[in-house]
Amino acid sequence: MTGSMNARLVRAFFCLFFWGASGFAAASAAGGMPVRVLVPSTPGGAASLQAGLLAGAMQEAGGRLFVVDHRSGFGSQSGEVLVAGSPADGRTLLLASASLAVRAAQPPMHRDFDPLRSLRPVIQVSSTPMVLVVHPAVPADSVGRLLVLARDSRHRLEAAAPAGSLEHLAIALLMPPAVAARATLFRGGLEALQSLADGRVDLLFAPAPLVVPLFPEGRLRPLAAGTASRHPALKGLPVITGPQAEFVAEQWYGLFVPARTPDDVVAELRHQARIALRGEAAVSFFHQRALSPGEDDPAALDTALRRDIARYAALIRRTGFVF
Numbered sequence: 001m002t003g004s005m006n007a008r009l010v011r012a013f014f015c016l017f018f019w020g021a022s023g024f025a026a027a028s029a030a031g032g033m034p035v036r037v038l039v040p041s042t043p044g045g046a047a048s049l050q051a052g053l054l055a056g057a058m059q060e061a062g063g064r065l066f067v068v069d070h071r072s073g074f075g076s077q078s079g080e081v082l083v084a085g086s087p088a089d090g091r092t093l094l095l096a097s098a099s100l101a102v103r104a105a106q107p108p109m110h111r112d113f114d115p116l117r118s119l120r121p122v123i124q125v126s127s128t129p130m131v132l133v134v135h136p137a138v139p140a141d142s143v144g145r146l147l148v149l150a151r152d153s154r155h156r157l158e159a160a161a162p163a164g165s166l167e168h169l170a171i172a173l174l175m176p177p178a179v180a181a182r183a184t185l186f187r188g189g190l191e192a193l194q195s196l197a198d199g200r201v202d203l204l205f206a207p208a209p210l211v212v213p214l215f216p217e218g219r220l221r222p223l224a225a226g227t228a229s230r231h232p233a234l235k236g237l238p239v240i241t242g243p244q245a246e247f248v249a250e251q252w253y254g255l256f257v258p259a260r261t262p263d264d265v266v267a268e269l270r271h272q273a274r275i276a277l278r279g280e281a282a283v284s285f286f287h288q289r290a291l292s293p294g295e296d297d298p299a300a301l302d303t304a305l306r307r308d309i310a311r312y313a314a315l316i317r318r319t320g321f322v323f
Contacts, residue, residue, distance in 0.1 A: 034065040037093045040079030040100070041162060042072045042188030046209040046289075050125060050253055051095045053285055057276030062268070072187040074164070078103075084118035088260035090269055094119065097207075097253050099165040101308035106164075106316050106323070115256075116309070121301035122255040122266055123273045124294030126286065128208045129234060130170060130226035130251055136218065138202045143224045143240060146203065150176045159183040160192040160201040164323040167192070169312065170205040170248040172321045174240065185323065196220065207251040208234060209289035226250055231290035247311055254294065254301040270298065 035058075039051045048070065055066035071079035080100060086092035096119075104115050112118075132143065138157070140146040149155045159175060161168040163185040172180045184201055186192045189210050195201045197219050212233045214220050225237045226249030240249065255273060257266060276282060277293060286293060294300070315321070 033091060034067040035091050035093065036067055036069045037095055038069050038071050038079040038083050039095050040071055041165075042186075042190060043070050044190030045162070045188045046128070046207040046251070047095055047097050047253055048188075048190075049209060049285075049289075050291075053282060054095070054125065054255075054273065054276055057279050057282060058269075058272045060279075061272040061275040080115060080119070081113045083256065084113055084115075084258055086258055088258040088262070088265075090257065090261060090265035092258065093122070093269070094256040095125070095253060096256055097166065098251050098304070098308055099162070099167075101305055102166050102169050102312050103164050105309050105312035106321070115305060118259050119256040120259045120261055120266060121298040121305070122257055123270050123277075123296060123298055124301040124304065125253040125255060125273070125277065126291040126294050127250055127252040128289070128291045129229050130166070130205050130248060131208050131211055131234070131237070132174075132203065132205055132223045132225075132240065133196070133211050133220045134203045134223060135196055135199055135201070136221050137199060138221070140223065141221075143238065146223060147176070150179045157203060158201040160186065160195045160204045162186055162189050162192055165189075166248060166251055167205045167207075168323055169315070169321060172319060173244040173248055173315065174205075174242065175203075205248070209291055212290050213288070229290055231287075234290055244315065247315060252294065252301075252304055254304070256301075266298075270296075 037051050037055050039047050041047055051068045055068050059066045071077065071082055080094060080096060083092055083094040100115055134140060134146065140149055150157045157179050159171050159179055161171050161183055168185065171183050184195060189206060192204050193206065193210060196204050211220055212231070215222060215233050222237055224240045225234050226240055226245065228239055229235065257269065274296060
C-alpha cells in the first residue's frame with residue numbers, strides 16, 4: 001500500500017472514531033442521550049461511510065445528536081442482534097446491507113433473532129454495484145482470464161472478504177472452490193481492501209463506494225461490475241454474467257429499528273432520513289461513490305430483505321457455503 005493511500009485510510013478511520021467519541025461527550029455535557037446508528041462491521045467500509053454521512057445530516061435535519069457505533073461481532077454481540085434487543089424508542093438504529101440477508105440465510109445468527117420479526121425497516125438508503133477487482137500484479141485483464149488462472153494449479157490466487165458478507169458469498173459462488181475455500185476473512189471491508197492494496201491477496205469483490213476512489217491511483221484493477229452503471233469510473237466495465245451472477249450483483253443499504261418501534265417514531269426518523277438523503281452533501285457523496293438513492297417506501301426495503309434471505313438460503317444449501 002502506498003503511503004498516500006495508507007494515510008488516507010487511516011485518517012478516515014480516526015475521523016469516524018473521534019467524531020463518535022466527541023458526539024458522546026457532547027451529549028453527556030448537554031444532559032441528553034444521542035441516537036446511535038449501529039453499523040455491523042468495522043469502521044471504514046461502505047456502510048460505515050454512509051452511516052457517518054447520514055448521521056451528520058439527520059442531526060441537522062432533526063436537531064438531535066446522532067453517533068455512529070460499529071459492532072462487528074457475531075451472534076449475541078452482532079450489531080443486528082443488539083439493535084433488535086434495544087428499547088423501541090427511536091434512539092437505536094441499524095444501518096445494514098444485503099449482507100444481513102446473507103447472515104440470516106445461514107442460521108442461527110442468534111437463537112432469538114430473526115430480522116423479519118426482530119427489525120422494522122425505516123428507509124432504503126442506497127444501492128450500488130458489486131465490483132470484482134484484482135491487484136495490478138495479477139496477469140488478468142478480464143473475468144475469463146482470471147478464472148483460467150484460478151483453475152490453474154500453478155497459480156495460487158488468494159481472495160479476501162469480510163466474513164459472512166455478500167462479498168464472501170460472491171467469492172463462494174463465482175470463484176473455483178479451491179480459491180473460495182482459502183479466502184482470507186476479515187471483520188470489515190476496509191481490512192480486506194488493505195490486504196489487496198498491500199499485495200497480500202490477489203482479488204476481492206467489493207461494493208463500488210469502497211473501491212471507486214482508488215481507481216485513478218492504479219493500485220487496483222477493476223475487471224467487472226455486477227450491474228451496469230452510469231458512473232464514470234464504472235461505465236464501460238463488463239458486467240459479470242453466469243447462473244449465479246444476478247444474486248450477488250448489487251449491494252443495498254437500509255435503516256432499521258427494533259420491531260416494536262411505534263409508527264410515529266418511525267415516521268419521524270424516515271422524514272429526517274429523507275431530508276438528509278436529498279441534501280447537497282449526500283447527493284454529491286452518492287455521485288462520487290457510484291451510489292444510487294434507495295426508494296422512500298420502507299416496503300421496498302422489506303421486500304429486498306425477504307427476497308434476498310430466500311434466494312441466498314437456496315444458494316447456501318446448494319453450494320454448502322459456510323462462514
